[in-house]
Structure formats: C-alpha cells, structure tokens
Amino acid sequence: MIEALFAPFIEFGFMRRALVGSLALAIAAPPLGVFLMLRRMSLTADVLSHGALPGVALAFLFAGLSVPALWFGGLVAGLLVAVGAGALARVTGGREDATLAALYLLALGAGVALISIGGGAGDLKHILFGSVLGVDDAALLLMAGVATLTLVLLAIGWRPLVLECFDPAFAAATGAHGGFWHLVFMGLVVLNMLSAFLALGTLMAVGLMMLPAIAARHWATEVSGMVYAASAIALASSVIGLLLSYHADLPSGPAIVLMAGAAWAASVLFGPVDGLAQRFIRRRHLAG
Numbered sequence: 461m462i463e464a465l466f467a468p469f470i471e472f473g474f475m476r477r478a479l480v481g482s483l484a485l486a487i488a489a490p491p492l493g494v495f496l497m498l499r500r501m502s503l504t505a506d507v508l509s510h511g512a513l514p515g516v517a518l519a520f521l522f523a524g525l526s527v528p529a530l531w532f533g534g535l536v537a538g539l540l541v542a543v544g545a546g547a548l549a550r551v552t553g554g555r556e557d558a559t560l561a562a563l564y565l566l567a568l569g570a571g572v573a574l575i576s577i578g579g580g581a582g583d584l585k586h587i588l589f590g591s592v593l594g595v596d597d598a599a600l601l602l603m604a605g606v607a608t609l610t611l612v613l614l615a616i617g618w619r620p621l622v623l624e625c626f627d628p629a630f631a632a633a634t635g636a637h638g639g640f641w642h643l644v645f646m647g648l649v650v651l652n653m654l655s656a657f658l659a660l661g662t663l664m665a666v667g668l669m670m671l672p673a674i675a676a677r678h679w680a681t682e683v684s685g686m687v688y689a690a691s692a693i694a695l696a697s698s699v700i701g702l703l704l705s706y707h708a709d710l711p712s713g714p715a716i717v718l719m720a721g722a723a724w725a726a727s728v729l730f731g732p733v734d735g736l737a738q739r740f741i742r743r744r745h746l747a748g
Contacts, residue, residue: 482698488607490690493673511541513571667717675724678731
C-alpha cells in the first residue's frame with residue numbers, strides 16, 4: 461500500500477515534475493476560484509479556458525508542443541475573448557455573459573478544428589485533456605512562476621478584492637481602485653488557466669480552480685477560511701488524482717478533476733456549513 465503511494469514519485473522523474481506542478485496550481489488557482497464564486501462569476505473561468513484554445517491551437521500548428529509558444533498563443537486569445545466580450549457588450553447594448561457564451565463556443569469549435577487539421581488524435585487528446593508527460597522543466601518553471609506571481613498579487617490586493625466582492629460602492633468610496641484590481645484579477649485567472657492546461661488540458665483546467673472553491677464554502681464562512689479549505693482540497697485532489705492517473709492509466713486532467721468532484725460531493729453531503737447532513741440533523745433537532 462505504502463509502495464503504491466510513493467513509488468511512482470520516487471521512480472519516475474516525470475511524475476515528480478507533474479506532482480510539483482500540480483501542487484503549485486493547487487496553491488494558487490483555488491483562491492482565484494473563491495473570488496470568482498463570491499463574485500457570481502464561476503462560469504467565467506470556463507469561458508476563458510475555452511476562449512484560449514484557438515491561440516493554443518495556432519501555436520501548436522506553428523511550433524508544436526513548445527511551452528512558451530503555447531502559453532503566449534493562449535494568453536493572447538484568452539485576453540482577446542475577455543476584453544472583446546466587454547467591448548462588444550458595450551457597443552451593441554447586449555449582455556456581457558451572452559457575448560462571452562457566443563465567443564467561447566466559437567473559440568472552442570475553431571480550436572478543436574485547428575488542432576484536428578494540424579495534428580493527430582493523440583495531439584488533440586493531449587491538449588484537451590492533459591498529460592503528465594507534458595510537464596517538462598520549462599512547463600514546471602512556468603507553473604511555479606505563475607503561482608508565485610498570483611500569491612504575491614493576491615496578498616497585495618487582498619483588501620480591495622474582498623471589498624469589491626461584498627460592497628463595490630463602499631470600495632469605490634474608499635478609493636480601493638476596484639476597477640484596476642478587477643483587471644489584475646482577470647489577468648491572473650487567464651494566466652492560471654494557461655499554466656493549468658499543461659497538466660490538466662484546456663477542458664479540465666477550470667476544474668482545479670472552481671471545484672475546490674465551491675466545496676470550500678461548505679467548510680468555512682470567512683473568505684480566508686474558504687481560501688485555506690479550497691487549497692487543501694485541491695492539494696489532496698492533485699496527489700490522489702495523479703496516483704489514480706498512474707495506476708489506472710487515465711489522463712491526468714480527468715483524474716484530478718474527478719477527485720476534486722468527489723471532494724465537492726462529500727462537502728455537499730457532510731460539510732458543516734449548509735451540508736445536507738447538517739441540515740437534516742438540525743431539522744430533526746428542531747422537530748424534537
């Protein structure tokens with residue numbers, strides 16, 4: 461049993477790199493997911509991850525699986541979708557969420573078509589669903605750099621981000637520069653989505669950001685507590701998911717997201733904050 465837990469990380473370098481990269485993502489991405497959830501923007505991360513796919517696909521056509529090229533192409537495409545949706549909504553008078561939905565569907569279709577034209581089924585599977593083999597030294601440095609930048613900027617902008625979530629009017633009145641920090645925050649979301657796709661794939665990258673954050677609301681009532689709980693859930697999901705991926709010969713992305721999904725289901729059932737079991741016990745107590 462103990463050998464099954466530690467042997468893959470001891471014997472294989474690619475498993476150690478995948479573990480370190482996944483842990484870096486698990487520390488940095490879930491706090492962003494908590495803020496997205498509090499802002500009622502949970503689906504925005506999914507939209508941005510799909511919106512970056514055409515840029516990733518074009519970079520793949522011209523540079524193959526080059527990490528810097530894939531990262532730069534996805535960054536440009538993701539920022540264009542994020543900024544373009546807001547600009548189109550203002551010009552046309554429509555809703556920004558509807559524009560985001562339209563752009564994300566177009567981007568997803570274009571990205572999958574480009575990858576299918578330029579590569580085989582193996583390349584498409586690797587980019588969409590991730591692979592631990594894709595986490596080389598360059599990818600690991602990218603993940604660690606993005607995680608470090610995310611934690612530093614969140615520490616600096618913690619107060620204005622929290623104020624913007626709960627009381628935007630008060631944040632504006634106190635000069636918290638909520639608009640500036642919102643742009644910084646969205647940029648961090650795009651960066652984390654792009655670093656996550658190296659291990660999890662573009663379709664699964666949002667899972668490690670949002671599922672632990674959604675589960676964390678059942679374990680804490682304060683923002684800081686939600687952040688700690690979300691990171692802990694993501695860390696456990698990453699380790700168990702990588703082990704499942706290795707022993708069951710599954711893609712790493714779906715394996716990690718399945719573990720995060722199992723943690724969410726357990727939180728819904730047994731969490732002390734609005735968990736179903738807690739509600740049932742409270743109802744029985746009041747009835748008695």
